[in-house]
Amino acid sequence: MNPGLTAEAAAQLHEGINLVISRWAALRMAVENEWGSRDSLQKSQQLGHHLFRRFAQSKVKVRTLLDVSCPCNYNVFETFRERICLTSSCSLNTEIGDGSIEELKLKIKSPSGTMLPVLACSTRMQLAQIYLSILEQCVIEMPEWLGSKVEKLMVMHEECLEGIFESIKRLKKTNAPNISYNRQAGSNHDGSGNDNDDDEDDNNDDTGGDNSPETEMEVDAPDCQLRLNQQGSTANEPSPKQAPKVVDGWTVVASRHSREEKKSNLLRQQNITLLFSSTFNFKKCLACKNRFWAFVTLYTHVNNNGTIICCYFLFIFIMVTFKQSDGCRLAETLQDNKRVQRGQPDEQQIQSDLPTELLELILSQLSLRDNIRASAVCKRWLNIATSVRMANKPPWLMFFPKFGDLYEFYDPSQRKTYWLELPELNGSRICYAKEGWLLLYKPRTQRVFFFCPYTRELIDLPSLELTYQIVAFSAAPTSPSCILFTVKHVSPTVVAVSTCHPGATEWTTVNYQNRLPFVSSIWNKLVFCRGLFYCLSLTGWLGVYDPQKSTWAVHSVPPPKCPENFFVKNWWKGKFMAEHNEDIFVIYTCSAVNPVIYKLDQTNKVWVEMETLGGTTLFANFLSSHARTDLLGTMRNNVFFSKVRFYGKRCVSYSLDNGRYYPRKQCYDWGEQDPFESVWIEPPEDLSAFL
Amino acid sequence: MAPKNKNPNGENVVPEVQQKKTQALILKSSDGEEFSISKSAAGLSVAIKNMMEDDCAGGVIPLPLVDGGTLARVITYLNKHAEDGASDEDKRKFDEEFLSGMEVDVLCDVALAGNYLDIRGLFHDVCQRIVNGMKNKSVEWVRKTFRIESDFTAEEEEQIKKEYAWAWEGVDSDAD
Incomplete structure (x- = not known):
């Protein structure tokens, strides 16, 4: 135990952590809807306990933990974020692995796939790309968003160390946000709903086949957006991130929340709307219907609270749907996701991203053996590797x-x-x-x-x-x-x-x-x-x-x-x-x-x-x-x-x-x-x- | 405009940081994320320095070729290297730690950013790191890591392998 933490402070800290967690909208939703299987509540409590212990045992002065720009602390901070990602993923991990994202992606990408019969091939590709880019965005933003939570917890911890419990009190005073989502929309949790759903889809397939995909998207989109607005109106988010975070020397401007930024995010929102309009068509590929509705609900928050929440929810969704239970696997999966998303749409794109000068520099520094093997990678590399090859000259x-x-x-x-x-x-x-x-x-x-x-x-x-x-x-x-x-x-x-x-x-x-x-x-x-x-x-x-x-x-x-x-x-x-x-x-x-x-x-x-x-x-x-x-x-x-x-x-x-x-x-x-x-x-x- | 003028005993760090903040500028990544950075740190990038001198640094500097994740890394690097108290040894240690956690694709992104922003040291270190990573790796590993699809015919590839069979001896297995 941390010697600086008195019994009272420890209790306060524990309570504070639990409060923060209870106000973690996505987690609450996950718990309420038992996305993480039936013992979701228990798991979320475990998460709180885990976090508390982590803080209580922490030997490092928290002020320094907060100093993100300090190199070693940067790592600590990163570890913290990761830890929380992992913890939450572990605790919310579900045993049902049938609706895995990977499978979903494969299905979207498969040109002969039947899951999006309404859309023409090109649009399906577009859609896949949009979907993937959002996933990627989500992966990128996730740590940042979590970082704000961590920061909040850290401040709390520091206060506890000094015997002040102000932020905890503040937390207590504010009412727990009311997380609700439209049960009506998600009413087909049960088996009967599923069947209806499928029928609907089939109908869509029949009628939609004649329409050009573009028009259908355009027609669908505003309609869906409207519904989203209504559905998600009550969602609320306690926000440690309303003010820009200032962390030693550099500020992360939470751009997504400012009104001006919304304009620039228009495209993104359109994308999401597009995605949403077509998520109805995704239904078939999701074996688990209530998880699908969870997915839908995520998007209902988009238009109210900005994309980050959406992304985070989506992230939780990913984590819930992922089967892997151990931390390493999750980390790998995250990276794989990122890589797949970037690599799959256009491999040549990435390759040409490495400009000739950079490639020349890299290849010229390789040993002769490595240089020769690099020349077997592709024709472009062959040309560059040969041009910079440094072989020894015989006497x-x-x-x-x-x-x-x-x-x-x-x-x-x-x-x-x-x-x-x-x-x-x-x-x-x-x-x-x-x-x-x-x-x-x-x-x-x-x-x-x-x-x-x-x-x-x-x-x-x-x-x-x-x-x-x-x-x-x-x-x-x-x-x-x-x-x-x-x-x-x-x-x-x-x-x-x-x-x-x-x-x-x-x-x-x-x-x-x-x-x-x-x-x-x-x-x-x-x-x-x-x-x-x-x-x-x-x-x-x-x-x-x-x-x-x-x-x-x-x-x-x-x-x-x-x-x-x-x-x-x-x-x-x-x-x-x-x-x-x-x-x-x-x-x-x-x-x-x-x-x-x-x-x-x-x-x-x-x-x-x-x-x-x-x-x-x-x-x-x-x-x-x-x-x-x-x-x-x-x-x-x-x-x-x-x-x-x-x-x-x-x-x-x-x-x-x-x-x-x-x-x-x-x-x-x-x-x-x-x-x-x-x-x-x-x-x-x-x-x-x-x- | 060195902040240390205000800090003659060199002990109180806080005012220094604040001083820096007052002359901060904002860098905007390709995906719209904004980062504030002190001018002294940003000045380590020759490209940004030129932009500041050309006085287009009034508000926000858009960096359309650098994404948010990469920019955050670059800024971390710049901040460390602009730190007043950091010795060369500190910086070297930081660089080592800073780069050791990065995957090849991230390294490439950072290298490109370093090149684009004209940060010599960063660019050089990252390239070196990539080179070290490629040491004794198989062709397949390189393709996978750099996401390259071979455009050789089987015969062409076989030809290279045959000609330089010795270069393929004792290559690391792909597992690691």
Whole structure:
């Protein structure tokens, strides 16, 4: 219990809540007419009790509850509304589920349906739309209207907390509104009335069939409206909502009640009148006649009290007719209703509601996979998804000529070749490439330097004698984290590790003792991964260098198993190592059999043979191998090997999906190739630099 | 015209709110609902700001492309972001909570409203939310959620699926 609430206050609050509920016209009607089955009264009392307990237990200060614009309270407030919706729906839920709204809608929509035989098809559709739009309106307004009730209850609660009972007293003083509706009109609650009703309908069917539907509606409407006015004249509504609600900063102007607004609501009222005129024709589809009359009565209030009440009554009606008893189902149903109403009349309408710009923005932010699936939604989405699709580009293969300064660049996805004249590279040998930067070595001067072929930017490094040893860098030289690393074995148990960074004046060389024998490989089986340099020895042992701690260790990971029938000649050349997204891959190739791919299982410290690469593509090269994901077309799940220009081919690929080389294997003897002939390099942003 | 001028110690919140109310304007949704909003909050929408500057904000600003439910949400957002005391962290938290309860169709409505009213932050956040919602969902789910009917022939759809079979691997089941 809320400590702030005295016994007296609690009693007062309970009474107040009951009073509010008793003045809840729709609920009263529901109770009086036992829409919620025979124990409706009991159920409504339960509702009051439930509400009281809810308030009494509430730990939150009610003033803050009222502050709708405050984000968390907004939710609380929403929950409150929902709660009340649910509670009332639960307590008024009826066991008879035969006249469900869904069924009704289906019947209205069914073109061959017999329930509206008087109306021509087009009008029936119109009618269905009107009906649906009103339902929707009702769903939208319902929480707002209930919100006003909640507010009233909250004010009351707050007063009780402070020991003032003014609003309760006020409530007591005002007479309970007299909710009445025309029993005469609803007299066919009983079985005999039903039969009469059906007959009437049949008559209507016969005569009305000849009339054009429009005229019939027009004729019917004023007549019905008149009757409505007479019937509903005594209905009264205690109104917490006569004054606009002012809730911290924004006011909900209860527009439906002002006279001016009535004009603008004319159309709505006409719709309702139209609906009403035709509700007589709905009768057949409602299995339960007294519920139908309840329905009719709802509309009798329309012209007196404005649409909100009507909508609310209609809502109660919906809830009464709905079979679902648990709260979740109701919430779902509400949403479904809304969706069905909006979706069914014209699906294309909704779709075109999403303007191209918005769709472009959304689709462009999807991952490649999601983008591709989105393109299968419909033709419009296909066009937009394709236009904004962001696939990764594969690296290009850069060829180093034997003579001259003309360098060839090959784009494997387009199978196109471009040329660049790069005299800066004259006399130098390519060592490594990453992120669009080449690491080059000029043997004559022992000059080591970075070069970007697209921007022609050149960054010099301290010189170092690089024999045929492996060398790599961690990041682009423009990045502060760029570290260069090279290792060579001095003896099987001692390696010399040299490191450097752009801007340094010299290389740092340290000798390390190996726990395990490590003979560095000639070709680059060297990657930078998770801040560490990993390199594979000639026999497949894994050496790891930590540039932060300057430590070197040969890991006890058993070397990847070389398949038995792998050709012995030049076998050390047919091994490649690549890194992607913290995964390390090793590729074994030979001229006789298909390549084998291993991935390092870093937790279990073993090399695992890969059956498939999934969305990954490997680009193998003697100097620097790379991996890519999200490539389009046939490049996925492939290994691309840089290749001597052999019968005009720039590179060959091996597809893991198909288990074959493209072009089909002729004689891929990797050992015969010049390792300094080509390197994979990041593709350029644009083609402006090329000849 | 910052209300805080009247509130030097920054403690008393009530006069601030009232101050705002005095310079409120009314926004009218497509379905005729009217909402009052402080000028400072409304000014976060570039579109409304322009309308105010053009002095067509004398009385009621009609927003024929925004329905009442959506407008109420937008106003809730604007009010929070115009709040004097709210820190960026508060706002971020609010945005998270504000958007997390919305269904895709509601999000689309809010995104459209955000676009129409030119509220950058809201528009961007909502789009991001929609994008996250579409993550790893099936084509059928997307169609259902966005209420789109496929206009592909069975062959055309099959063609796309065949060409990009990998994009269909490991997609969430529609149940959730």
